[in-house]
Structures are given as structure tokens and as C-alpha cells.
Amino acid sequence: MFNDLEQVSKENPNQKVYSKSIDSEFSLEEIVFSIKGPRGRYHQKKAPINGSEEIEVVFDKLIPGSYYVEAFARGKYSNDNRMYDIYAGKASKTIAEEKTDRLELPLFLNDGELEIYVDIDEEVYGTSEAIITVLDTNEKILYEKRSRNTKLSALKPNRYQIEAAINIDGKNYETKTDQIKVRPGKTETLRISFNGASLVLSISDLQKEPKTPNDLAGFFVDDKVLLKWSKSDEENIRGYVVARSEGRDGKKVMLLPETTETSFVDDTVTKNGEYYYYVCSVDEESLMSQWSEPVKVVVDRDFFGLKDNARWQITEKFTVKNRDGQVSSSEANTHILAVLETKFSSKDKIYKMQLSNNNGEAKKYYIKLADKTYTYYDESSNDETKIGVLPLLYKDKIRPFVPLNDGTLFEPLEINDFNNDLSVYEALAKGYSNTEYCYKIHAYSGYFEITITKELLNGNLLITEIIAQRE
Secondary structure, three states: OHHHHHHHHHHOHHHHHHHHHHOOOOOEEEEEEEEEEEEOOOEEEEEOOOOOOOOOOOOOOOEEEEEEEEEEEEEEEEEOOOOEEEEEEEEEEEEEOOOOOOOOOOEEOOOOOEEEEEEEEEHHOOEEEEEEEEEOOOEEEEEEEOEEEEEEEEEOOOEEEEEEEEEEEEEEEEEEEEEEEEEEEEEEEEEEEEEEEEOOOOOOOOOOOOOOOOOEEEEEOOOOOEEEOOOOOOEEEEEEEEEEEEEOOOEEEEEEEEEEEEOEEEEOOOEEEEEEEEEEEEEEOOOEEEOOOOOOEOOOOOOOOOOOOOOOEEEEEEEEOOOOOOOOOOEEEEEEEEEEEEOOOOOOOEEEEEEEOOOEEEEEEEEEEEEEEEEEEOOOOOOOOOOOOOEEOOOOOOEEOOOOOOOOEEOOOOOOOOOOOOOOOOEEOOOOOOOOOEEEEEEEOOOOOEEEEEEOOOOOOOEEEEEEEEO
């Protein structure tokens, strides 16, 4: 019965070699015969295998006609108690009436099945597809499918090579290869997993980040934000980077390029509002420090202008010092300067203002700008009147006007060199009487400070400090 298998094997040497290796893996125990004939009648018989080459069973009392005959040699594989159909044979036979027919049915190694599962870690590869390829021992492709799992039936007992590839956007990024032996009558399972790669990092030399810059200050002057900070005392500092945010909790936007200076001019601010600025150090290895504490800068392009409802608190302090630097007298007073109304025409601009002191005394003034000249009038007359310091915006430059005792005004002192020093400016100005004054001016958004030093005839110094701060 099994000799016929040997004849088939001689025609295929590869199958012969493999079939002998399979013989050592199982033991046959029985043969199951079944026939199906006219009217769908089904008959089955079993016979034990006792080492004989031929096993014979008899089916009698059959209806004459055509029959479909099957036989399976069943057995167990080592370390497996289940029964499998290891050999199989099929044939057809027509039985005549009142006649005993004989059928010799050779058995061949049964086909096997193969289930393939591809496990893909979606945290690594996402919802990528897999391509499964099955090859024979000669590396000939027998089957290929785009799927994460598949089942192949009717496979001849043999060893197969399985390839699984991760396919992303039509490109195979990773391929794994495995082999599996398909045995007759049995379903084999192969699982291939893609879990991604691993990288172990170890730190042997922890590099220290540079120190954060100190003393960050910012001002809004001449339609630009000017920033200044202290120079780092570390030797390996390559430069500094500035960042800006709209609001304290807003997203930081780095302002490039990196600078080697300890000051920075931001001329990219396009709208009024509160801005927060930060600075950090960058060393020669491009390692950045922590951001500094923010400095708030209020951008208001009308800050030094005169407009309705603008209010300024003006403090004047007069100090006289003798030649030894001792203070001989000191006096201070505070005023509130408010813009009550503005009127504009094609020829001039008129501002109605009120100056009041701590005693509740108030006086109204009119300021007229015509032909690039400012004139001052009180409410009851057209006489020029001393009203203190006015911070005015003219031709986009800050120009303080300081009246003299006789009511005349100094020539406007232009401040246009903010890039050299952000806080203190010294200038020499001459009045109409050619009297010389030394000015020190601090000016930034919402704040205006002037210190005027004049040498008196007796050699003493008269120091006038005027601070105007917008409320």
C-alpha cells in the first residue's frame, strides 16, 4: 500500500529525502476508509495498522452504482497525542449488480496547512501594512500577499522560507526571514514580530549649562524696544539669544540673530501692548542657559505725545550744594499735568491742559503748535507762562522743553543716540541768554527724568531734578 508512495518519491528526489525524515516523526495507528454512493449513502470503517504492507476491508450490501472512496492513514506525531490524517488516498469506483469488485487504493503523504501571523508594534510603525512571501527550498516564490495574517492550505510537506516586510508608503522599511517545516495532515503556525529597535544611552561626562545673564532691562524708545543686560563672567560664552512673548504666559519667540553684545534692539514690534523679554547665554558648544526672568516693556507709540485724557505726575526737586558738596538748601513740589482737550486744524494744533498741585490749586493752559513752534498761554491771557517740563513727541524724537525763569524756552534738546547707552545721556544746551546748563536725561516708556546742573555766581551748584511719569 505504501510502496506506491515510494514510486512517486523516486520521480521527485527532494520529496523522497524529506518523506523519510517525516517517517521518523510519527507513528501510524489506523486507517479510516469511507465511501459515498447513490442516494448520498455514507459508509465508514476503521482498521488497525499492525506493520502489514496491505490492509483490506470489505463493504457489503451496497446499492449498485458509482462510489467515491477515501482512505486516511492516521497517526500521532512525537510529543503530541492528537491524531492526524498523515496519508490520504482518493478514488472513484462503479459497482455492478450482484458482483464483488476489488479496488486497490494507494496512499500518499497528505497536504499540510500553514498559518502566518505578523505582529507589528503600532507605537513604533503606526498602522503600517505587512507583505508576506512564501518561498520553496529553491527560493522560488510560491505565494505573496499584502496582509498581517494569512492561511495557506494544500501545501506539500516540505520546508518553506517565509519573509515578512513592513511596508510604509509603498517602501519596505524592515524585512524578517524565518523557516518552517510543513508536516502532512497538520496545521503549522508561524508568528513574526516587529517591535522596533532599542538604543541604550549612557552619560559619562555631564556638561554644565552656562549661567543665566543678569540685570536685564528694557525700554520702548523711538518706536523700538531697547534691551540691556550684564556681561557674563564665564570665559566660554559665545553670545546671547533674546526671546519675546506677548503676555507673561505667551509663547516665547526667539529674535535672531545671536548677538555677542550685551544689548539688543527689537524693531519688529508692530502693535501696542505688553511684551515680555528674556535673554540666555550660549557657550562655544552651543549649549544654552536657562532663560532669565522676564522684563516687561509696554509699547505705546503715543506715550510721549499729548492726547486726550493723558495724565502726567511731575515732581520738581531743587537742591543747592556748596563748593564742598554739602547741601545748603532743598525744596520739592509735585504737579499733575492733564490733557483735557485737543483741537486740530490745518494750520495748528491746540492742547488744553491743566496743571494742579498738592494744595488743590489748579491752572489751565493752552499749548499751541504752529510752524514747528510751541507756545504756551494760560486761560486768562496770551502771555507765555512757566509750566514745568513737558515731554513732547515731535518728528518721532523725544524733545524736553525746559522754560527759563523769564518764561522763554530752551532750544529743544534732541535725543537720538539711544544705541550707545540705554539709560543716561549727557548734553550741553544753551538758552537764549547763553546760560550754560549740563543735562542728564533718563527717558523710556512712561518715564522721563531730567537732572539740570547750573553753576551760580557764588560758586554754588543748583541741581534741578524733574521727573515726569505717566499715570
